[in-house]
Amino acid sequence: MKVIKTVADFWAAQRGYPRPLGLVPTMGYLHEGHLSLVRRCWEDNSTAVASIFVNPTQFGPSEDLSTYPRDMEGDLAKLEAEGVDLIFAPDASEMYPDGFDTTIDVGSIAQRLEGEHRPGHFQGVATVVCKLLTIVRPDNVYFGQKDAQQCLVIKRLNADLDLGAEVVVMPTVRDPNGLALSSRNAYLSDEDREAALSLHRALKLAESRYEDGVRDATMMRREMLALLESEPSASIEYVSVADAETLVELNSIERPALVSMAVRIGKVRLIDNIVLES
Numbered sequence: 186m187k188v189i190k191t192v193a194d195f196w197a198a199q200r201g202y203p204r205p206l207g208l209v210p211t212m213g214y215l216h217e218g219h220l221s222l223v224r225r226c227w228e229d230n231s232t233a234v235a236s237i238f239v240n241p242t243q244f245g246p247s248e249d250l251s252t253y254p255r256d257m258e259g260d261l262a263k264l265e266a267e268g269v270d271l272i273f274a275p276d277a278s279e280m281y282p283d284g285f286d287t288t289i290d291v292g293s294i295a296q297r298l299e300g301e302h303r304p305g306h307f308q309g310v311a312t313v314v315c316k317l318l319t320i321v322r323p324d325n326v327y328f329g330q331k332d333a334q335q336c337l338v339i340k341r342l343n344a345d346l347d348l349g350a351e352v353v354v355m356p357t358v359r360d361p362n363g364l365a366l367s368s369r370n371a372y373l374s375d376e377d378r379e380a381a382l383s384l385h386r387a388l389k390l391a392e393s394r395y396e397d398g399v400r401d402a403t404m405m406r407r408e409m410l411a412l413l414e415s416e417p418s419a420s421i422e423y424v425s426v427a428d429a430e431t432l433v434e435l436n437s438i439e440r441p442a443l444v445s446m447a448v449r450i451g452k453v454r455l456i457d458n459i460v461l462e463s
């Protein structure tokens with residue numbers, strides 16, 4: 186496994202590797218969710234590349250960039266065990282050298298939900314993913330449904346700018362209690378972890394109502410909010426029942442719906458979602 190820190194070295198190194206080539210972009214502090222993407226990458230490709238880059242431009246000024254969990258040594262050991270060929274792990278100065286002055290704004294899909302609550306977030310994501318796809322030129326690139334809106338933004342970006350990768354979305358990996366795995370779970374105390382299960386409970390509530398035939402999205406949002414509000418340490422940013430393609434809020438669920446939420450448990454901001462479809 187080669188660990189590469191510069192764009193020039195990556196271009197030189199990747200020449201000898203067979204196609205198809207798959208890329209798994211990450212911000213590190215890897216868990217089984219990330220590794221599920223790596224394993225799928227192996228199924229589809231002859232060469233597996235992972236990137237580790239905590240992208241500063243997707244964090245807002247009051248967000249957790251400086252405290253974002255990092256463990257490069259542990260991450261490299263996990264990727265080595267999965268047989269990954271190449272790791273691209275640039276420094277911020279390699280990705281954003283002095284004078285860097287280009288950003289990418291994806292349109293309406295990036296403005297809702299997370300876009301509304303984290304101004305500038307998807308501009309940072311789209312810009313760094315565009316750069317990663319341009320540097321690595323993968324045939325296939327892997328993302329997790331856990332970040333459902335990110336997947337939609339990247340599909341739009343990839344199509345609109347002819348970046349030429351197949352975007353593969355993998356299901357959310359959860360712990361045995363249903364908590365979606367996330368690098369940020371490392372910040373949760375034992376008590377917080379218990380409280381964080383309310384997100385999954387709210388999604389299960391929506392799912393069971395849907396299975397009972399409920400199609401009233403307003404009622405569904407209201408019931409989920411009531412469940413989350415009953416958790417004293419939860420502070421709710423949004424609960425959404427939206428068209429799964431456009432993310433426009435629904436009144437009635439007549440087509441696939443993305444049920445999603447952002448909730449703070451103590452200082453930790455968690456997101457989770459499911460898709461309801463018949």
Ligand code: AMP
Binds near residue numbers: 328
């Ligand atoms: P991150 O390191 O948080 O930027 O995540 C890197 C990739 O892993 C993104 O495509 C995420 O959507 C994906 N990912 C994160 N958590 C999970 C999870 N629990 N299950 C599946 N994929 C995940």
